[in-house]
Amino acid sequence: MNHGIIMGGVVDYYYDSIKRAPGAHKIATHLRREGWDIEVLDFVQSWTIEELQEFSRQRVNKKTKFLGLSATFSIRFKILFEFVRWFKEEYPDILIIGGSQAFHNCEGLPLDYMVHGYGELAMSAILSGDVKYTSHKWLNGHNFKRVDATHDYMAARMKNLSTHYEERDYIQPQEVLTVEFGRGCIFNCHFCTLTYRNIKDDHSRAEDNLYTELLENYEKWGTTNYSISDETVNDYTEKIERFAGAIRKLPFRPNMAGYIRGDLLVHKHKDWQAIEDIGLNTQFYGIESFHRPSARAVGKGMETGKLQDGLLEYKDYMKSKGHFQAHLSLIAGLPHETLDSLRETKAWIQKNWIGQSTQIMPLWIPDQVRQYEEQSRFAMNPAKYGFTKTTMAESNHNNAPFTDGPQKRFRKLYEGIKFREDQQQGKVVYNTEESSFQEEMSFMNWKNETTNLYQVLEYLEHEWYAGDEQLWNEPPFPFSYHNWLIDPTYKWEDMKTPKDKLALPKDLAADFIKDYKRKKLGLTS
Numbered sequence: 001m002n003h004g005i006i007m008g009g010v011v012d013y014y015y016d017s018i019k020r021a022p023g024a025h026k027i028a029t030h031l032r033r034e035g036w037d038i039e040v041l042d043f044v045q046s047w048t049i050e051e052l053q054e055f056s057r058q059r060v061n062k063k064t065k066f067l068g069l070s071a072t073f074s075i076r077f078k079i080l081f082e083f084v085r086w087f088k089e090e091y092p093d094i095l096i097i098g099g100s101q102a103f104h105n106c107e108g109l110p111l112d113y114m115v116h117g118y119g120e121l122a123m124s125a126i127l128s129g130d131v132k133y134t135s136h137k138w139l140n141g142h143n144f145k146r147v148d149a150t151h152d153y154m155a156a157r158m159k160n161l162s163t164h165y166e167e168r169d170y171i172q173p174q175e176v177l178t179v180e181f182g183r184g185c186i187f188n189c190h191f192c193t194l195t196y197r198n199i200k201d202d203h204s205r206a207e208d209n210l211y212t213e214l215l216e217n218y219e220k221w222g223t224t225n226y227s228i229s230d231e232t233v234n235d236y237t238e239k240i241e242r243f244a245g246a247i248r249k250l251p252f253r254p255n256m257a258g259y260i261r262g263d264l265l266v267h268k269h270k271d272w273q274a275i276e277d278i279g280l281n282t283q284f285y286g287i288e289s290f291h292r293p294s295a296r297a298v299g300k301g302m303e304t305g306k307l308q309d310g311l312l313e314y315k316d317y318m319k320s321k322g323h324f325q326a327h328l329s330l331i332a333g334l335p336h337e338t339l340d341s342l343r344e345t346k347a348w349i350q351k352n353w354i355g356q357s358t359q360i361m362p363l364w365i366p367d368q369v370r371q372y373e374e375q376s377r378f379a380m381n382p383a384k385y386g387f388t389k390t391t392m393a394e395s396n397h398n399n400a401p402f403t404d405g406p407q408k409r410f411r412k413l414y415e416g417i418k419f420r421e422d423q424q425q426g427k428v429v430y431n432t433e434e435s436s437f438q439e440e441m442s443f444m445n446w447k448n449e450t451t452n453l454y455q456v457l458e459y460l461e462h463e464w465y466a467g468d469e470q471l472w473n474e475p476p477f478p479f480s481y482h483n484w485l486i487d488p489t490y491k492w493e494d495m496k497t498p499k500d501k502l503a504l505p506k507d508l509a510a511d512f513i514k515d516y517k518r519k520k521l522g523l524t525s
């Protein structure tokens with residue numbers, strides 16, 4: 001049997017993440033169906049180079065055809081650069097294949113192929129020896145072949161999106177695994193960078209294999225906790241009803257966290273039962289703005305009072321059923337937004353959203369187009385939406401130094417923009433091979449008729465995040481539960497407790513990864 005290895009790791013919030021690399025397991029499952037022996041190595045960011053080398057020496061054999069690198073987010077870690085260079089020297093005939101939905105997550109890594117997009121079909125084509133590709137060079141000069149899975153080998157409509165884990169994955173019952181219901185979104189919001197948006201027909205998976213996947217994980221590993229990777233879980237009723245039907249038949253009740261469109265939730269009471277039956281009791285709402293003209297400007301325009309009242313009614317309904325947590329995600333600086341309209345939003349949150357979570361970020365319009373990066377319509381034509389470029393000096397008339405607010409949130413962002421303006425002629429320069437997405441994020445310094453980026457940063461730093469009852473009582477964010485639940489004494493229901501009162505089990509997480517590595521390397525002590 002042909003053999004391959006896929007390494008991956010998801011670095012999200014807090015410390016060394018104990019979240020499994022969802023793309024690595026997905027590609028592994030797909031190739032196993034085609035007769036391959038594929039092993040996944042998780043938490044790659046937490047392995048030392050010696051450990052990765054030892055793992056390779058133990059696993060690589062005559063049948064090993066490829067080393068895969070999975071990048072849900074950036075995997076440009078110093079150790080991985082060193083390791084992949086070593087691997088290529090040691091095993092020159094084995095292909096090195098990177099995969100990500102965001103092309104630059106693997107920038108600079110010495111790959112043979114880079115699969116860009118949902119990668120199942122592209123991977124099959126590469127391994128069959130007959131694949132369409134284009135040749136490229138990373139900024140550091142390394143040549144590689146790009147396989148376009150956003151168009152040529154589009155795997156966004158697969159009816160079987162199951163992930164199967166193996167004994168050698170050492171899954172623990174308290175983990176939060178990723179599950180996919182479908183790929184793409186039926187909407188087309190103006191600021192969105194999702195590749196598969198505006199898809200109007202049913203693009204979701206079949207419910208029978210969802211049932212089998214959840215049952216298998218429950219029976220084999222005791223898994224009941226999931227995060228759903230769909231961009232919008234409730235985009236259409238028929239999909240959630242099918243999945244609710246399958247989940248009702250399970251011998252257990254899962255807990256799930258996922259992205260929900262708040263306006264649809266409020267509009268469609270008939271979806272409430274299906275969402276509850278799915279176990280989707282932890283919801284992330286991309287509200288963007290409670291100022292109606294601003295929300296309208298990006299394609300979300302429900303009347304504000306109706307939306308807010310509806311969310312509160314839904315919150316009461318779900319709370320009466322058991323655990324419920326809802327997160328509001330907002331953007332500061334959409335067209336027509338003013339500091340006063342933001343203040344109104346903040347006042348509503350302080351009054352109505354205590355015990356739930358929120359996050360607000362300044363509007364990000366990328367200033368520099370990176371090749372193959374999906375662009376939002378905002379980024380393609382900022383002027384059409386009323387945005388023009390400004391400078392820190394122009395926005396900050398006194399040229400006053402940035403002062404930290406009580407939570408010290410935005411200094412880095414401010415300094416990054418200022419540094420690029422002052423030192424790099426506005427361009428993003430790759431300072432090191434392993435620089436992060438945050439370091440490279442090109443931020444247009446924008447102004448519009450009602451405000452500008454500097455004003456928004458100042459407002460968020462000194463007013464929004466000044467500290468208040470709502471902020472002090474915030475529970476963990478929906479997609480971060482795994483960081484706590486690695487401690488088996490925590491239950492999903494505990495995740496409504498304010499973060500301050502939930503000790504973060506850092507040591508347990510470190511031990512979990514240590515134990516995983518030990519098992520993978522066959523060490524007894």
Ligand code: B12
Binds near residue numbers: 010069120123
């Ligand atoms: C859940 C999620 C989050 C959660 C993650 C929590 C967690 N621990 O799971 C949170 C809320 C933290 C988050 C944050 C952010 N996110 Co997010 N997120 C997602 C989301 C919705 C699901 C991720 C997932 O599990 N996908 C399912 C798996 C199966 O997909 P995958 O890993 O990409 O694997 C496929 C391909 O990449 C490829 N592939 C992967 N590995 C391999 C290996 C090989 C060998 C091959 C051939 C192919 C291959 O094939 C796989 C299967 O088709 C995705 C969108 C999406 N639907 O995927 C966005 C997405 C990953 N996020 C995105 C963005 C922009 C962000 C933020 C920057 C947002 C922000 N402005 O703050 C941050 C960045 C965080 C960071 N660390 O840098 C972008 C791109 C990320 C990037 N540029 O690096 C995405 C793609 C959405 C989009 N299109 O805009 N996110």
Ligand code: SF4
Binds near residue numbers: 189231261
């Ligand atoms: S912002 Fe959300 S709802 Fe809008 S197109 Fe993107 S994924 Fe869909």
